[in-house]
Structures are given as structure tokens and as C-alpha cells.
Amino acid sequence: MRKPPKPKPLLQDADKPVQSRPRKPRNPAQPNLPLDPMPDRVDPCLALLKTKPPKGRQWAFEVKWDGYRLAVHIEPSGVRVLTRGGHDWTDRFPSIVAQAKRLSVSTAILDGEAVVFDEQGRSDFGKLQQSLGGRGGKRTSREAVFLAFDLLYFDGRDLTGTELSARRHLLEGLVPAGGEDAIRLSEEIEADGDVLLRIACEHGLEGIIAKDRNSTYRSGRLGDWLKIKCVQSDGFLIVGYEKSTASFGGIGRLLLAARKGDELVYVGGVGTGFNERSAGELRKQMDKLIIGKPAVDTGRKRIAVFVLPKLIAEIEYRAWTHDGKLRHASYKGLREAQDNAVVYALEQPSISDT
Template identity: 75%
Template sequence: MTKPPRKPSQPLLRDADAPLRSQPRRRRDPDQSQLLLDPMPARIDPCLALLKPRPPKGRQWAFEVKWDGYRLAVYIEPKGVRILTRGGHDWTDRFPAIAAQAKRLPLSTAILDGEAVVFDELGRSDFGRLQQSLGGKGGKRTSWESVLMAFDLLYLDGHDLTGTELTARRHLLEGIVPPGGEEAIRLSEEIEADGDTLFRIACEHGLEGIIAKDRNSTYRGGRGGEWQKIKCIQSGGFAIVGYQRSSSAFGNVGALLLAARKEGQLVYVGSVGTGFKANQALELRAAMDKLKVTAPAVKYSGGRKNLIWTRPKLVAEIEYRAWTHDGKLRHPSYKGLRDEQDNAAISRIADGDGG
């Protein structure tokens, strides 16, 4: 015969009507392990897109528009907001609208990755307008019209997300920056389309190109291939090694003489005489005249007259269609001067570029 259960010596509730009370909190043992939050990193090296001639195939690839602006990382903390350039320089004061919008986001701490842009009348990002809003090369103006097109979330409320796959990071980002907004921080939306189709449409609408991202990839700095860029129009940074003086051109600058790096040396890659407006030409002339030298920094045999040579300290952003057979830029157009604080690198060309 089984025995009945023993009556507990201390009932769970002495008085059924008495309120429940929690156990008194004990002082924490300093040697006891605890769940730690990830510290906010001072800076994360940006993931950079690898240039490819055509979009990749496969369901793992997500596609976005390629924005033409300045790469920024926005660090949000209770003590304030920091906006860092790709090179790690603090430009918080130069983007006040973006900084103000970041403070209003529904979170405590975060790191947003994105591109600061200024749009033209057709809604396309325009690098020249962005530079003008900032006061040009070395300018100190603040750009109230700049918009951050946010495309990644690297840190959120005490958690480092760089080891998380892109799909999860994007899901969290969309909860913070919803699509369709008109604020100073907007979502760079993924576009549900075949890569080839999207690339064709982007080029037809005069966009710079598209970006392809591996949905399953984690976030790591550098050009590892997880992100790829496919450009309708090629562009790059080229050193200004001189200019052709012209009495009939804005600022008396008829054309800029350009150079790129090849096998560790600067080589002449042609000239550009279109794309800059009157005020840009005047600023260029003033900057170049401070860098005059008597001998060119490159081998030159172009036969142009009235040439003024300069030290290769200024880096111009140039759009171009292709390379000629003799290694010159085809149909180049001036877009603006790259700022040293934005990691103004001179393009490197391989043996296959222009022969």
C-alpha cells in the first residue's frame, strides 16, 4: 500500500491572500560571470564593393542602387552622435541634418553604414552638388541638404552585428529606418529584380550603377567580394598634374591634365575640359597656382601649348566611358575634387586598361 504524500513543512503560501513577494536581492559576487554587452567600437573599417563588369547570378544576391556621394558611418550613443568618413575623419559638424535625425531614431546605441548624397531634380544622386553643398575642396560649409542613404546596420543597442549575416542586419535596419521616408536618413532599399534587368534600367535612367550583396555574408572591411559594384559609367580619382591655360575658358582653365598610378609610378592618362562650372574653375585655378612646378610629374608628349605643370597633390573625381588603346580616358568629365579626409586615393591602372 502506497503512502500518501508527506505534507510539506513549509507551504508555498502561508496565506493565500497575501501578496507575492520576490526574494531579497543579494549583493553580486564580483567573481561571478555575467552576460556582457559588446562595447561600441571606436571605428569599423568599411566593407568596400569590388568592381565587376556584370551583375552576379544566384538567389543569394541582393541588389541596390549605387549612390554617388561620400561614404559615412554614423555612430549613435547616449552621449551624442559621431559621423565618420571612410578615412576615419570626424565630419559630424558638416552634416547637421543627418546628425539631428540620428538622435531621433528609436534606439540607444547604433552604427549605421551609408552614403551621404545630394539629389538632382530627377531624384538622382549628384556628387558635384554634394561637393558644392560642402563648399568644395577643403571647404568648411555645412550641408543641410545632404541625405544619408543607410544600407547597413553594424551595431545595435549593445550588440555587435558584424558577425551576423546581411539578411538579419537588413531586417533590423528596416525596423529603424523604414522604407519610403523623406527624412535626412533614408533606407537604401533592396530592389526585387534580376541583376541584369536592374542594371539595364539603372543605366537607362542615368544612374551610376548598382550594388550586389551576398545575403549570407557577414560584414568585414576591405574588398572581399561579398559586395560588388557594377557601374554604368566608370569613375575614379586622378591626380591633377597640370592644366592648359586658355583665355576663353572659365578661370582661364581650358583643360586639366590627369595622371593615374601604374606599377608604382604616375602615368599621364589624358585631359578633361568638361564638367566644371565657372566657380569651380576659379577655385581650381587658385588651388593649382599654389602648386606650380617647372617640370611635369609624368612623361608627356601630347603636343599641347600653354601648359602649366603642378605638383600632383589635387585628386579629381572623373567620370569616363572607357580607355583608349593608348591608355587615355575616353569621354572624361570632371565631377569635383576629392578631399584628403575622404580617403582621396589616386586610381591604379593595370596593363589591360587602355593597352
């Protein structure tokens, strides 16, 4: 059998030792490696709704927080706080801004959620809205806490093309877990997704988030992040209300609509979840939008007041009835336009269904 040829040393004579090229001293006039330009804004990565937690070691889990999605931009010139839609809310979160200035970093973009906690330590969207003066209010919130769950830019480097596990490692070094500061870490929880969801629901939380550890940061709802809810919660347009002398703000029931293609469809009403303050603020907003005829067919309503479909209410509900109405609905608050509030879209029948 013929022997294979002996490999030759790469670019060397066999009898000479391998040596590297002599190092030259660095030319002081040579510029340093260029830094990545810091973006003015990054469209957020959004979580895709699923009914069950995913399986697999690549999935990391966190609590689903109920607040306003924000990006905190830290620069030598100062700190900016931007909403999901890109609106500047820096002046509305002074505590978060002050804490961001104390972080040991020169430039960074933190992705996270501004929340206000209730007495049980759960994020409460209604309390956050009240702290900001209600929908359209201009009040500053000193109660709000920013829960950071991602790091998109760090000390001159764009991290959006880096996998989540590396971004989280840097974030955990920048924002320590625990504490009482206005910026805190949204911690990953080592647990089976099904078990974690059950525990979250038992504690009255909104649900959990699952994130692919190997994914880069991609804007939009592409499935790298998933949300699994204990109860359904979505945005619906207010198209009117039924009067009641026995209820807060004289609101017996809100009349709601969802989108279906280019049209609006009535999906029932909600008569719970109000308190005196939220109902009073809501009534003021609705009374500015009163119209003579309903914008959508709500059926026969004897004591209804109809409004232009401009206000988006966040509604918590358990299920849908067979005729397309919300079941066990509860009002949570009004969504802000600056938060890129989304109106629930009903599925349209496909060609094969018709």
C-alpha cells in the same frame, strides 16, 4: 535476422518519467550578460568592381549612390559622423546628426552614403561638394541626406559577425523606407541584376550594388559586395592644366595621371564637366601647387601649367584608347583626402607577359 537493441532513455531509468532539473530563482547579485564594446571605428566593407551583375538568389541589389561614404555612431553621449578614412565630420552634417538623435535606439553604428539629390532625384556628387563649400571647404551641408544601407552595431550588440539578411532586417526596423528625413533607408530592389542595371543606366544613375545576403561584414574589398557601373568613374591625379581664355576659370583641359606601381603615368586630359563655380574653385587650388617642370611626361604642351600631383579629380569616362588615354572623359569634382580618395592604378604586366 537479429533485432537491433532497444535504445535506452538518456540518463534515465525506463520506468521513470523524464523530468527537467528544478529551476532556481535568479540571484539578483549575478551580473547581466556583458554587452559588446562599441568600436571607435569600423573599416568599411568596399565593393569590388565587376562588369556584369552576379546571378543567384543570394544576391541582393541596391542603387549605387554617388556621395561620401560615412558611418554614423549613435551613443548616449551623442552622435559622431566619421568619413571612410576615420575623420570626424560631425559638425558638417547637422541635419543628419539631428535626425540620428531622433532614432529609437540607444547605441548604433549606421553605414551609408551622404548624398545630395538633383532635380531628377539622382545623387549628384558635384552638388554634394558645393553644399560643403568645395574641396577643403568647411561649410556645413543641410541639404545632404544619409542613405543607410547597413547596421554594424545595435543596442549593445556587435553585428559585424551576423549575416547581411539579419542586419538588414534590424536596419529596416530602425530606419523606415521613404519619407523626407535626413536619414533614409537605401532600399533593396527585387529584380534581376541585368534588368536592374539596364533600368539604372536608362535613368542616368551611376550603377548598382550587389551584396551577398549570407555574408558577414568584412572590412576591405573582398567580393562580398560588388559594384557594376553604367559608366566608369575613378580618381586621377591632376598634374597640370592647359590654359584657355574661352573656358570657365581659364581651364581649357586638365592633365591627368594614374598610378602604375610606384610611378605616375599620363592618361590624357578632360575639358568638360566644369561650371563657373567648380572651375573657379579648382583654379584656386591648382594655383597654390604650380611647379616649373611636369611631374610626369605629358608630351609637348605649349600652353600648359604644371602642378604638384596632390589633387585627385573624380573623372567619368566611357573607355580607354588603344594608347592608354581616357575616352569621353568628364570632370565630376575633387575628392577629399578624408574620404580616403583612391587614385586609379593601371595594371602592371605580369612576368609571363614580358
